[in-house]
Amino acid sequence: MSDFGELVFIFASASVINNFTLAYFLGLCPFFGVTGRLDTALRLGLANIFVLLITSFAAWVLNTFILVNAPYLRLISFIVVIASTVQFVEMAIKKLSPALFRALGIFLPLITTNCAILGLALFQTSRGYGLVEGLVFALGAGVGLTLALVIMAGIRVETEVNGVPELVRGTAMSFFIAGVLSLAFMGFAGLFSSA
Amino acid sequence: MSPRQPERHFGPELLKGLWRENPVFIAVLGLCPALAVTNSLLNGLVMGAATAFVLIGAATIVSLLRRLIPSQVRISTYIIIIATFVTVVDFLLAALMPEAHKQLGAFIALIVANCVILGRIEAFASKNPVGVSVADAVGMAGGFTLALSMIGAIRELLGSGSLLGFDVMGPRFEPWAIMILPPGGFLSMGVILAVFAYLEKRKARASEAASHPRDGEAAR
Incomplete structure (x- = not known):
């Protein structure tokens, strides 16, 4: 039971409380x-x-079997292995x-260079x-990223048809939206405080 | 083989990264470190210095090897060179500034995924001789550090009322706690970008008015 509770906590923490995009600023380029x-x-x-699930597995294999005696090679091996694994999976x-390939489209190769992926491997370690x-x-991190992306896209579609002042139209407005979203997600921190 | 490159000079290559082509404020690259670690001026400076070390080192090596790296595997080669320098800086910081290293945490290792570095290497160092490549790297790294320090200074000043740990706002100042938390990063960046857009617009209007004084008035 406590094991399961631990897993639920990890999931909730990664998806909403410490959302990768809105609290750790990872994966901002696609965002x-x-x-x-x-x-x-x-x-x-x-x-x-x-890709996050694959990365997590690859990082675990590397950490458990290969990097035990050579921790200083961790960063280099992570980035090489993750990039090639993603390429392989894509094929x-x-x-x-x-x-499925058509549905994911160009995004699969682009994700390789996303810092959220490397970030996940490093945090996990x-x-x-x-x-x-x-x-x-x-899984939690991925769900969190998806949530942030979808909410952000929904709000940005709205701002396009509304009268945003010319000066902040575009990137600056996106940062303000992200700031408010990040503020809203901070509220989730209260979720586990009583436990 | 490669098309003739236009003549490059040290001065302009060095200076362009600081302001006119600033990687953070103009190109909007490298956002992850620019926002994640800039809750104080010191963190911004350390992060900027670490990135500068990696960028200058990697640009030098890539520029020296630019005729030896096969173009099919160039990106992976660059990544491995960058990752090597990042590993070095990671251990350096852990040994020299353990306190700052602990605060920056995984974000030092994440310098590998900083698109400013890969972008400069792919766009500049891989095509130009060592001298100008280093000048470009120094300029871009300086611009990056400048941007990080600026964001860090704003956030520390408003969020903790201090600069580099020294109290500057006085005892009556109520810190805006939000500024050192994640939302503050997004909000300060948004404000800075809006200011840049305003300056850009004012400059465009001024130069337009200077070149066509009567056209400008007629259009209005």
Whole structure:
């Protein structure tokens, strides 16, 4: 029971309380870059969840079996292994499920350079998560990223048809929206304080 | 083989990164470190210095090796070179400034994923000789550090009422706690970008008025 509770806490913490985008500022490039439309934001989020899960597994394998004696190679091996794994998975999906490949589209390769992915691997290492905890952490982080992307896209679509002052139209406005969203997500911190 | 590059000079390459092509405020790159660690001026400076070390080192190496790196695998080569320098700076900070290293945490390692570095290396250092590449890297790193210090100073001043840990706002000042929390990062960046947009617009209007004094009035 306590194990399960621990997992629920990891999930909730990664998805809403310490949301990767809004609290840790990870993955900001897609957050400001592709949130112009709702459906692309959702697809990017799903592709992110997928890659995060793979990354978490790859990082666990590296940490447990390979990097035990050479921790100073951690960063270099992480980035090389993650980039090539994602590339490999991309090829596999293209072969096995063209429909899924089309749905994810250009976003799959782009995600490789997303700092949220490397961030996940590093946080997982520094917190000493095992395999199951790591996967739950990855799922939570992915859900959190998707949530932030979709909400952001929804609000930005609205601001396009409304009278935003010319001076802050575009990037500056996106930062203000992100600030308010981040403020709102801070409220989730109260979720577990009584426990 | 490669098309002839236009003549490059040290001065302009060095200076452009500081303001006119500032990586954070103009190109809006490298946001992750620019917002995540800038809740105080000191953190901004340390992060800027660490990034500068990586950028200058990687740009030098890549520029020296630019004829040896096959173009098919160039991005992965750059990433490995960058990751090596980041590992070095990570251990350096852990040894020299353990307190700051603990505060910055995983964000030092995340310098690898900073798009300012890969962007400058791909766009500049891989195509230009060592001298100007280093000048470009120094300028961009300076601009990046400047931007981080600016955001860090604003957030520390309003959020803690101090600068570099010294109390400057006096005892009557009520700190805006929000500024050192994540939302403060987004909000200060938004305000800075709006100020830049305003300056840009005013400059455009001034130069327009100077070149066509009568057209400008007729249009209104």
